[in-house]
Amino acid sequence: MGLSFFGLAAAGLAFGAGDLTDSSTGILIFGLMIVGVSALGVCAFMYVLSGKPSLTLYVDTVEVSTFFTTKRLHRYEVLHYSIHDQGFGIYEIILKPKHPSVKPIKISSVIKRDDVLNDWLESLPNHDRMEAEEANAELARDPELGASPKERMARVNNARRVVYWVNAFAIGAMAWTAFYPRPYIAAVSIVTMLPWIAIAMAAFWPHLFRIDSKSDFGRPLLIIPFLFPGFILAIRAIVDFNLLDWRMPIVVGMIASFGISIVAAFADRGTPVRIGPILLILLMMVPYGYGATIAVNRLLDRSTPQYFPATVQGKHSSSGQGATYSVTLNSWGPRDGPNTLDVARQFYDQLGTRMHVCVGAKQGALGIAYLWLEACPPNFDGSEPQGPIKASAVSRGVAAFWRGEYAEARAFLQDAIKAGNAEAQFTLGLIYWEGLGFPKNGKEAMRLFTLAAKQGHARALNVLGFSYEHGIGVSADIKKAVQWYRKAVKEREPRALNNLGILYSKGHGVPLDPSEARRLWREALDQGHAPAIHNLGIMYHQGEGVPRDSAEARRLWLEAAKQGHAPALNSLGIMHYHSQGVPRDLGEAERFWRKAADRGHAQAKTSLGTMYYQGKGVPRDSVEASKLWRSAAGQGHAPAMLNLSLLFHNGDGVERDYVQAYMWLELAAFRYAPGKERNRVIANLEDLASRMTSVEISKAKNMARSIIRKNNWQ
Secondary structure, three states: OHHHHHHHHHHHHHHHHOOOOOOHHHHHHHHHHHHHHHHHHHHHHHHHHHOOOEEEEOOOEEEEEOOOOEEEEEHHHEEEEEEEEEEOOEEEEEEEEOOOOOOOEEEEOOOOOOHHHHHHHHOOOEHHHHHHHHHHHHHHHOHHHOOOHHHHHHHHHHHHHHHHHHHHHHHHHHHHHHHOOOOHHHHHHHHHHHHHHHHHHHHHOOOOOEOOOOOOOOOOEOHHHHHOHHHHHHHHHHHHOEEOOOHHHHHHHHHHHHHHHHHHHHHOOOOOOOHHHHHHHHHHOHHHHHHHHHHHHHHOOOOOOEEEEEEEEEEEEOOOOOOOEEEEEOOEOOEOOOEEEEOOHHHHHHOOOOOEEEEEEEOOOOOOOEEEEEOOOOOOOOOOOOOOOOOOHHHHHHHHHHHOOHHHHHHHHHHHHHOOOHHHHHHHHHHHHHOOOOOOOHHHHHHHHHHHHHOOOHHHHHHHHHHHHHOOOOOOOHHHHHHHHHHHHHOOOHHHHHHHHHHHHHOOOOOOOHHHHHHHHHHHHHOOOHHHHHHHHHHHHHOOOOOOOHHHHHHHHHHHHOOOOHHHHHHHHHHHHOOOOOOOOHHHHHHHHHHHHHOOOHHHHHHHHHHHHHOOOOOOOHHHHHHHHHHHHHOOOHHHHHHHHHHHHHOOOOOOOHHHHHHHHHHHHHHOOOOHHHHHHHHHHHHHHOOOOHHHHHHHHHHHHHHHHHHOOO
């Protein structure tokens, strides 16, 4: 069973410290976990096979039988009996034989004690009672405790009362630290000092207090404040701190546990110093060594924090009472490739994919760097800081990419690409794909994306799926798109979950399946992916595959809007303007559309421009309407182009200009999909052309063609 606990402890440490499987040490730890769990299974199997033990009492004989063995002792063979109480109603009665070659009989608490068994035991010498009498007699004879036996026992009783209150204080402090460590420094500091208080008491009053003893008779024990705080500190260290490197604190913790074990062994002078007890104390103090190391590293830390830019790639939370919340980030600082950090629930709820955040890092008093995630400080320029924690070339390249310094990003990423770093391959692929600072190179971008995808880079897998779906850089192939999306979904990539959900909602490349689309979007929602949350809201708003529920749609859109998701803000504006499931509220519609317009949403700009043109909910202002429509038209939004044509035709807010009116109608006809709206625009073109000269029409057409070429509209 001991091996089982060691293996499980190693596993817990591994999961608390992070993913260890990238190193030989990590493989060793997980090997211990496997061996430990296997040993636990063997023990459980053997226990089940042995069955419930049975006890048979005779006048002069006791017999205990299991599936495998039967042990028997005559009364005259028993030297004495003792009861080892393990707490929680669990105990073990041990009958020790007189002859050393005969094995003792153990009666577990599985066998219920009754009057017959108690009477049988009372006929034997009680070792516990004898030990207690001997201990009290020893205390009464100890001249260090007083001048008379009465005075000596009085001091011992006072010491027992002191230990009672010390134990009560220790239990309260540990509960405080475990469940509500506020203020944190005070709670952790007190629990860290408890074992040293126990050691000091045993060292200064060795004739009154003990840390370690064979039994709890005689001098009072300080085992609670000495032993148990370590487990609380270890749990707090795992829960509260993200460490940059887990190896150093383990080494320092082992050294610390060795040191306190030696000090405790020599401080408890009433107990003989032996290798066995010291090793046992050392083993039991390992959690304290680790937890206290992390606590001291934090409590005494006076280093200046560094902030590294990072981007949220995904989120994950565990279920249950002790739920944990973690965020997956791209490369940052010294970390290359996707990595995770634990965060508080309140911060977790505010995060969404693609959000830019900052990883804070401090060096620690013992040189053990620890991390946290937060919104970037004011005036943070996104550059990698200079300090004791050095950023890798990959993270510096990624940070330069997000700052828009693409030449610097490529310079940092080139060497990492040669070394096969997937994050570097993906980021440089984005630069070539979008033509950021360099000419577009779809072929090179796809090569880099493919290299990253082969290493399981989730975002690269999604980009390949998107490329094959829309024919960007490659020939469109919906089957290949689905294949790449599914590989990315296995990595829980939120963008792929959203994109594959869209395909299922439309039946494009996959069977039409709203339920599967909803499942995928729900999974992306758990990671805070705003586009998926918005799509799920549309599903409820329109009643596609689910009962129509405008309240749920609005709740989902508000959740996405908290992340500044422009389409969700636009949908909320539409909902309030047209009274879709909510009372009509032009003020709310204007507020949501304004936020969406500020984030570049073309439809929101057009709708807001219409409000100003008509004077609904806002003062009528044709000039403001024309500004909003021009901005939306520049993004290729056909309705805005149609509205601008109307302004120039009527000279409302602008000077009347048939050439401009015709040009915007021409562009609207080009941008509208075939259908009623496009037919209406064409009819307006024909009507306007009847009032223009051929020179004016030719000029308007040339202007339209120039804008189409400039914007590369298809």
